Amino acid sequence: MTQLKELMSALDNAAKHPAQVINKCLEEKRLMIGCAPEYCPEEIVYAAGMLPVGLWGGLTSIKNANQYFPAFACSLVQTTLELGMRGVYDGLAGVIVPAHCDHLKCFGQDWKVAVPQVRFIPLAHPINRKLEAAVEYLKSEYSRIKSVLEEIGGQPISDQALSEAIEIYNDHRKTLREFTLIARDYCTTITPSLRHNVIKSGYFMDKLEHTQLVNGLIEELKKAPPEAWQGKRVVLTGIMAEPNEILDMFEDYGLAVVDDDLAQESRQFRTDVPQGTDPLEGLARYWSCMEGCSLLYDPQKNRRFMLKRMAEESRADGVVACIMKFCEMEEFDYPIYKKTLEEAKIPLLYLELDLVTPSLEQVRTRIQSFAEMISRKR
């Protein structure tokens, strides 16, 4: 039991206080590279011997970033730029910024000017990702990033190091998949907030260490029989379920998170990088294999069916759409999956989230009403 508590506390702390983890890295003189949302080739950074650090904004007010963004930019890019301008990321040797959406395209260009002390490493994924030519093109993008990292690190990145990094990352993905499955059976111990922090802590730790801790947590959890859960079960969908306070509200109203379709969480680890002889090609092909994210080209909108299936398989009582305010990618998908879930009679809650000016009491009322509604339903 003590072991379980220690593991939970270590992971929870790392997610809540990333600076401590990062300071340790600075002391060890290990270079760090920031990885902006949502999909960066972290394996290349890792193979360079550096630590990839996830940059997913944070709860803060805007004092500087409004020199670049009007108020209607999503708070992920606003707060990340704000923190960058305040010097919070000065310890990073560079930051990789993908151009998944219009906000991120501009964010990268603005970063270049607003945070010149942290090197901007751009990345543009191919959207027509099922074409073989897309794999070739993305490989060329990754090859450029690899060269930049070699220049920063002062040493070449070997294919062997890349293959090893892919293996470590795939192992990490498998572990997190297992954790999210196990967490369903221990909804009292693994609260929504803790579940989120176990996953989030991986953005600030060496993946080997993180895998080890999460595996340890899984083992400790399994020692006790599955917990009976009297509350209701929900699936989260969207980019991310922050600020953290909202997850505490789920707990307050007896809602357990039994699965997620969040870009910050399961979308990162539900698919493995295909193994092959050319590791960069494998990484590029990974982009073609992923499915069900608002940032992935999906003309049939298969995401709606994946979400329905996810809710059914996890025996969820409802789905919560965590919509980052001003995130067009998610806002366009919403009416489509809303229809599918309505047809399947799966209750759906629309939560508009914002890291800059969160209306937490409004969110609380909505969560409370939803919890009451699904409690009456079944």
Added chain:
Amino acid sequence: MPEKLTSRNLLNQLQTRHYTNAYAAKIKGQLVGWATSIFPQEFCETMDLTVVYPENHAAAVAAKRGALPLLEQAESEGYSMDLCSYARINLAYMKSQAAEIPIPLPDFILCCNNICNTLIKWYENIAAELNIPMILIDVPYNHGYEPTPAAIDYIKSEFGECIRQLEKITGRPFNHEGFRKVMILSNENSRAWKRVLDLNQAVPAPLNGFELFNYMSQMVCARGRQETGELLKLLIEELEEKIKLGKSCYEDGEKCRVMWDGIACWPHIKHNFKAFAKNGINIVCSSYPEAWVLLYEPGNLDELAKVYSMIGNNTCMEYQADKREREVKNFKLDGILFHVNRSCKVMDFMQYEQQRLVAARTGVSIMNFDGDQADPRNFAAAQFETRLEALKEIVAHHKSAKKSKEVTNNDPA
């Protein structure tokens, strides 16, 4: 004696014909496509396909004050008010077909994200809702000054895929000789359109910016067609005649020359026009109509890929600043009015830095206002008028400061 055909009359005829022909084609059972405004039309023109442009249609709906019911309909279906208003209008129209100007529903859709990635999400929803094929030509964002060779290869491969899909949809083979002819014609029209835009470098400018927006619709809808060339030829003749006579587009002359940066505010276009005229400010150029100058060597697919990839919105900070700097110089601009367009994030989110860069490089006066391309609710007439007056005052101040500096410099004492 029959009245002489003016370019404005001809434009109206062609635009009316564009929409009526599309409907007639649908009724006859022919396939109709919807395309994004800067999709490489060369492919569908070669296949002789009927294509209409939802962005153009949404703008027309908004200009005729028909946007609000459609916007509200989209919002009632779950579309956020923060989404692009063209998209909301079109996605609602797709369901209700309630608009003064009707367009037929599509059998296939063509999307190129050289303007924004919002288009992809919008078109995905059309494809999913109507269960029709979608052809996507993705041009990766140019974080460098121009596309990499790998990006060009990728885009060319998409061209091949586009042809394959069009052949499958129509059941007809692609005519490569016809393709070449369309490319030649499209370049002729692009050159003529560039000539129209460049003629406005004259002082006073012969054409006001609001008219530019109107003529632009022909370049959106039919830049690979013969009749567009005829329209542009007539327009060029009219403009050259005006320049010869030293005529301004405003009766009491042109007091101030500005660039309109961004898309027009279609629901309030009449108000905007009057406010400009009242202040003697003329829009002599705009970043918007220039996007349809697409010049390349016919038959050279590398160049075709590059030109469609390098649309302003798809380029980096430096490229955009260089382009604006050139425009300030070539068009002898006194100011730039930036439209902080609630709908168009990709235009807005680099705008503040663009303003600083261009002002520092050229000394041009800058002003911005909040608006929206098609949602009438996101615009305040009073703010617009105040900003316009302020721009006029700043320009006047700069001009007088410049003049007194010149006098001081020439003072022999």
